[in-house]
Amino acid sequence: MSRFLNPAKIGLLALIELYTNKTVPTSSIVEVLSFITSHLIDNDALRSCNGAGARWERAKSTVSLVVSIADFEKILAPHTVASGMPGRNLWYVFLDRLWKIDSLDALHEFFEHCSDMLVKSKEELRRDTEMGIELPGPEVILLSRNSPFGAFVRRSQLEFTRLRFHDAFELWKDFVKYRQTTAAYYRKKTPSFQRLSFDNVLLSGEGDWGLGVDNIASVAYGDMLRDDHSSSLPVSTDDIEKLLEFQIEQMQKYGNRIPLEIRHQFQDLLNDSFMVPSLSHYLSYLDAWRAGDYSTSFDYLHRYFDYTMQNRDRSFYQYALMNLAVLQADFGCHKEAIAAMLETVSTARENRDMTCLNFALNWLFHFGRAHPQVTKELESNSMLGTGKESLAFLRTKAKETGMWTLWSSALMSEAKMSLSNGESVATALEYMVRSSQILVERNMKSMLGPQLAIDIALWDRLGITYLSATTCEVFLRCHARHSIFDDELKVTSRQASMLTMKGKYDEALERLESMDANSLRAWKPSQYWHKFRGIIKLRRDLYRNNLDGAELLLSQLLQSKSDDLEPDLAFVIDNLHVECLVRRGNLEKAFIKVEKMVSELRDENKDVALRVRLLLLKAELLDKCGRPQKGFTIAVRAANVAWRARLIPYLWPAMGAIANILNSLGEFEPALQLLHAVLPRSLECENAAMVAKLYAHLGDAHMGLAGRHPARSHKRREHMTKAVEAIERAFNHYSSVEDINKQCEMMAKKATIMKVAGDNVLANDYAAAYLALRRDAAQMTI
DSSP states (O other), X not given: OOSSOOHHHHHHHXXXXXXXXXXXXXXXXXXXXXXXXXXXXXXXXXXXXXXXXXXTHHHHHHHHHHHOTHHHHHHHTTOBOSSSOTTOBHHHHHHHHHHTOOSHHHHHHHHHGGGGGBOOOHHHHHHHHHHTOOOOXXXXXXXXXXXXXXXXXXXXXXXXXXXXXXXXXXXXXXXXXXXXXXXXXXXXXXXXXXXXXXXXXXXXTHHHHTTHHXXXXXXXXXXXXXXXXXXXXXXXXXXXXXXXXXXXXXXXXXXXXXXXXXXXXXXXXXXXXSSOXXXXXXXXXXXXXXXXXXXXXXXXXXXHHHHHHTTSOXXXXXXXXXXXXXXXXXXXXXXXXXXXXXXXXXXXXXXXXXXXXXXXXXXXHHHHHHOHHHHHHHHHHSSSOOHHHHHHHHHHXXXXXXXXXXXXXXXXXXXXXXXXXXXXXXXXXXXXXXXXXXXXXXXXXXXXXXXXXXXXXXXXXXXXXXXXHHXXXXXXXXXXXXXXXXXXXXXXXXXXXXXXXXXXXXXXXXXXXXXXXXXXXXXXXXXXXXXHHHHHHHHHHHHTTOHHHHHXXXXXXXXXXXXXXXXXXXXXXXXXXXXXXXXXXXXXXXXHHHHHHHHHHHHHTOOHHHHHHHHHHHHHHXXXXXXXXXGHHHHHHHHHHXXXXXXXHXXXXXXXXXXXXXXXXXOHHHHHXXXXXXXXXXXXXXXXXXXXXXXXXXXXXXXXHHTTSOTTOHHHHHXXXXXXXXXXXXXXXXXXXTOHXXXXXXXXXXXXXXHHHTXXXXXXXXXXXXXXXXXXXXXXXX
16 A cells, blocks of 8 residues: 555646646636545635535545545536547547556656646756757746645645665556556547456457456456456555544534544555554544444554553553543543543653643633532642642643633633632633633634634623524524534523523424534533433423323433533523422422522532522522522522622512512512513513512512502502503513413402402403413323
């Protein structure tokens, strides 16, 4: 097997020769040159603009060109020749050039004359002048020696001269087999074409050797002449290495697995290769890791580093440890991962590898934020210090060493920590702006995913859901193609969550279903995707009062350990578990669950937003128990923390809880003032269930005030009318999220108000609508 050359590269050389001979017409030059360039130059940056589906096109085109000449036909058949051959297309001229290479000697002559396509050096020009050779005219196309085409021609010529005779003959046989599929077409166009035209030596000796020519051909070409399909593919070591590097780059850059079609084609090429590069073991490790196969990935990781380090010292040992730590963390072996990463830190410091050291420290920080219970002892007993100290150190070192990705990541982490701790929003914005400046100046497109994810979280915390949704859309339309798939999955899930809050469950599920199927073949993204779909369906079943279906989904989601879930998903699932218990009427278990969640959050010192949500949940449970006044301190605490941390989506529910407590105490006027101040801003959060609850409290406050006025008075009638309007709006918002129980409750309230107002007809209509809702809910549950 040749190290660089193969029949496809001979075809590219022949096509370049046609271009320099001006055989390619002007109208077709761009398309032909683009085809050649796509196989000589790495233009992945241009191709990535077409989205996730087109990222693997380069590998597909490389494999396709290596195994078949059909790609040349696709590009050349539609174009005519510039001059000289009317009715002939470029495909025929290209084949004519290939079939004129009719012997191993002709192949040598072909490579010897390749230098004629290049601009001659000064010494060659002086030598030609002394020998009386005319210089080429200005109209002749010559390739610069340092241009991509010129470099390819020069290397091809050099690699051919380095081939041993056996390897050159194998290349010739592969070339004969490669072009043999075009024999039928070329025979129709060329009357002089004969059975043995593929080899001029056999053709010219047929008259002398007679029937013995077949025996000679059989000895020279073996089973190839009998159309034996089991023979190896014409692949070179350079093709294998480039495909390996490309696949590894794509998997590391975007976090996807190799598409099955490309994987099978590549395995065929690898099987036909006489030498298997050690990098193939690393590719197998990445694929097994993404597939969730722990034992296989562990085995391939050890195999790769055994092969690559057997003749080296410990200079690469830290990278083996780093890969091992990441692998073990992904499969839940957290203590082993911490130990491996700490050894990575020690080895990197010993080898003075600042890049590896900074990455390891950054990984330890983020791992500690995600799993604080695992790293609690580590932080107290090690020199790593607190989170802020670690980030400050990383930021300084990254700036000193020019590690722009790490510098930006540290700034983002500081912004995220500031928001998580409920600190100043202005400080978080400062870190985000500094990080954004680095990304723009260094054109770091792959880091825009984490940057915009923090933007989305910020707008969401400030209660401006429209800007959050717009940022999601901007990322998915403009930047998702440059980012890893995990970022795209998280943003799409966030978008689906926003749609769920509006009651658009089908549209939310469609957004998730529209994601790239090949990218979802990876284990962790697939798990996240399935769990998020389950959460959307669970929320819909709870609102529809389909408790049996909800409990089935909930049992499946709770089967995973908390370590296997993303931190945000774990809290959402626990929240929905509490809501399911409440709808079952099991308030005691719901209280126990909430207290357990509160103690866990207190121990782990997690996001302040989660603590506020739990406080609101406790206040709501006390209201369900008929003791809303006991939740007054809790609701005020939640409002205070939400206001200081600028958690606007939780400030309005806290105000609503306080208003509800005021209603229970008979303080309807203050409750009304609170709700009138809160409701306009709460609409910006686009959370239908929250807004519906606030309108329900508003209706209760108006009814309370109506009860203080005499019967048939104007004020009483005015407050009752406003109460009906508020209850109607609450009903509409509950209807948008399909909350059957709350719809029935609002309809019952409207019927009661109409009964008190003396409008028995409307009261009966509302009562009938209430019964219809109950009946529909029962049928939906069945």
